[in-house]
Amino acid sequence: xxxxxxxxxxxxxxxxxxxxxxxxxxxxxxxxxxxxxxxxxxxxxxxxxxxxxxxxxxxxxxxxxxxxxxxxxxxxxxxxxxxxxxxxxxxxxxxxxxxxxxxxxxxxxxxxxxxxxxxxxxxxxxxxxxxxxxxxxxxxxxxxxxxxxxxxxxxxxxxxxxxxxxxxxxxxxxxxxxxxxxxxxxxxxxxxxxxxxxxxxxxxxxxxxxxxxxxxxxxxxxxxxxxxxxxxxxxxxxxxxxxxxxxxxxxxxxxxxxxxxxxxxxxxxxxxxxxxxxxxxxxxxxxxxxxxxxxxxxxxxxxxxxxxxxxxxxxxxxxxxxxxxxxxxxxxxxxxxxxxxxxxxxxxxxxxxxxxxxxxxxxxxxxxxxxxxxxxxxxxxxxxxxxxxxxxxxxxxxxxxxxxxxxxxxxxxxxxxxxxxxxxxxxxxxxxxxxxxxxxxxxxxxxxxxxxxxxxxxxxxxxxxxxxxxxxxxxxxxxxxxxxxxxxxxxxxxxxxxxxxxxxxxxxxxxxxxxxxxxxxxxxxxxxxxxxxxxxxxxxxxxxxxxxxxxxxxxxxxxxxxxxxxxxxxxxxxxxxxxxxxxxxxxxxxxxxxxxxxxxxxxxxxxxxxxxxx
Numbered sequence: 112x113x114x115x116x117x118x119x120x121x122x123x124x125x126x127x128x129x130x131x132x133x134x135x136x137x138x139x140x141x142x143x144x145x146x147x148x149x150x151x152x153x154x155x156x157x158x159x160x161x162x163x164x165x166x167x168x169x170x171x172x173x174x175x176x177x178x179x180x181x182x183x184x185x186x187x188x189x190x191x192x193x194x195x196x197x198x199x200x201x202x203x204x205x206x207x208x209x210x211x212x213x214x215x216x217x218x219x220x221x222x223x224x225x226x227x228x229x230x231x232x233x234x235x236x237x238x239x240x241x242x243x244x245x246x247x248x249x250x251x252x253x254x255x256x257x258x259x260x261x262x263x264x265x266x267x268x269x270x271x272x273x274x275x276x277x278x279x280x281x282x283x284x285x286x287x288x289x290x291x292x293x294x295x296x297x298x299x300x301x302x303x304x305x306x307x308x309x310x311x312x313x314x315x316x317x318x319x320x321x322x323x324x325x326x327x328x329x330x331x332x333x334x335x336x337x338x339x340x341x342x343x344x345x346x347x348x349x350x351x352x353x354x355x356x357x358x359x360x361x362x363x364x365x366x367x368x369x370x371x372x373x374x375x376x377x378x379x380x381x382x383x384x385x386x387x388x389x390x391x392x393x394x395x396x397x398x399x400x401x402x403x404x405x406x407x408x409x410x411x412x413x414x415x416x417x418x419x420x421x422x423x424x425x426x427x428x429x430x431x432x433x434x435x436x437x438x439x440x441x442x443x444x445x446x447x448x449x450x451x452x453x454x455x456x457x458x459x460x461x462x463x464x465x466x467x468x469x470x471x472x473x474x475x476x477x478x479x480x481x482x483x484x485x486x487x488x489x490x491x492x493x494x495x496x497x498x499x500x501x502x503x504x505x506x507x508x509x510x511x512x513x514x515x516x517x518x519x520x521x522x523x524x525x526x527x528x529x530x531x532x533x534x535x536x537x538x539x540x541x542x543x544x545x546x547x548x549x550x551x552x553x554x555x556x557x558x559x560x561x562x563x564x565x566x567x568x569x570x571x572x573x574x575x576x577x578x579x580x581x582x583x584x585x586x587x588x589x590x591x592x593x594x595x596x597x598x599x600x601x602x603x604x605x606x607x608x609x610x611x612x613x614x615x616x617x618x619x620x621x622x623x624x625x626x627x628x629x630x631x632x633x634x635x636x637x638x639x640x641x642x643x644x645x646x647x648x649x650x651x652x653x654x655x656x657x658x659x660x661x662x663x664x665x666x667x668x669x670x671x672x673x674x675x676x677x678x679x680x681x682x683x684x685x686x687x688x689x690x691x692x693x694x695x696x697x698x699x700x701x702x703x704x705x706x707x708x709x710x711x712x713x714x715x716x717x718x719x720x721x722x723x724x725x
Contacts, residue, residue: 132217132261134281135163135281136281136284138218139156139166139286140285141214143286144289145210147289154298154299155168155299160303161274161278163260163261165257166258169256170255171253173253175226180224181235184220215240217263218259218261218262218263219237219238219259220237222255223235225251231248232249232251233246283302286300291319291364292368296312297312298312308323310322328353331352331353332349333440337428340421341401341402342401342428344399344432345400346398348395351386351437351700351705353394354387355393356390362396363399364398366403374422374426375425375426378429380393385701385705387705443528445712528709529699530694533553537550538551542680544677547560548690554714555712556711556717559693560709561677561681563706564699565689566703568689568696582631583631584631585631592627595647596623599647599648606650614629614632615627615643616628627640693708
């Protein structure tokens, strides 16, 4: 057996750097978070060649005192905490004191910093963890870090990096998250000389969302604000028009720290159930505020994950808040006459990007394309120039917000298409392709998918009967015999009362076999055995507390199979009855699978197509 030796300080530093500095984006994250903790109001980031060649982060924060500069690069040196008790009350983004030491161990770092009390600033150079020079220098208030030749002394690490573009996209993504979490700070990100992120620090989250994601998304936002016990949530969610094929637009923060949490994502998606199609995920920028003693942020090196006390309380709050925000909003898709594909393709074209590449294809002008002169990368000391740009930009955004609000007021002053009063003015034109009903109302053409609409009506009716335990049964003869695994058998016995409430009559038939002699009345004509086994399989892996609800939804979904299909001609009276039933629902605008039941085309769009107006 080899002798036990103490590692050299150089080896220790490089090992620590491997944990903290995974790639250039890790450096940017650590330096920008330090700038935020330093109370900066303007932060500029400049990178070249994916951040490997150069990373420059400048801020106008409080700076570092000259006699503290070299100490800042020692391992576990920090101004954020004093002892272990402080870990329970953390509010800063960084606290371990490993970032600067780790960055300096694998790169060439130049630091220029000045506090407002000092006449001169300090320039400090450290390479590979070795101090090279420290001197006084004229400098603005704040701090600038210049990191060059990342991993120059650990070449194997460079080989594992991806292309410059991909590494730049990692940085782009991180800066966007930081800008969203701190709308009071102006962020400027330049990649190889091109401005990629530019926010003005107006303190309004909606302004930051507009500046990062553009007008299309900003125009389809709903605000949420709610609290429950230890938790408060606020932010914006996208309506059902804004969706994506992955979860990269589910952006969540806890105490202003960006986190990745399965708990939060599941709660968000549960709130959208019935509003989005399967495998489509919503847009949201959601903030959770909680007392620091209810969470633990010290569970992951990059602090992307947190441990949450009472996660169900938080999940229920999020799900309920999102559902309430979506419920009751008239969500009829307004289509243009040129539109020839599925209802969501134009949104998908701009949103369905790779999860890490958030250089969003926004059809609308971004903030730098507004009618104002865009500055070059703003230095922290250009306060006057910055204030002028901030004011002009804020004015431009306010105009857009006013325009949207005026349209919303006009919309809500109009009659809802499905209201009782509006129904008096419906003119049913007829049925198209034996599938779609055409209805004229208020200078618009409404197109109703009879199958989607009937599915939703049956689903809601069945779900209501199930919840109120008014479900009736139908006897089947001969009984259906099923064979269950040990796990399925245990699940059935644990939830037998729920199955009885649904309308099932089940008896043990010996061994692992069970006889089903009665089923819910509304699933007649469906393969009873396949449906029962499918329901058992889906529910047996679900949390026991949620199983009855999942079974209710499964039965209700199966009732959709009885819905009138496309290519089935309905009478005028039947169509009127369908619209009557639809207007009584809480969410009549989506079928149980998230597809739209109604789309709208305005008279103006038709007149554009026929060149009556231009």
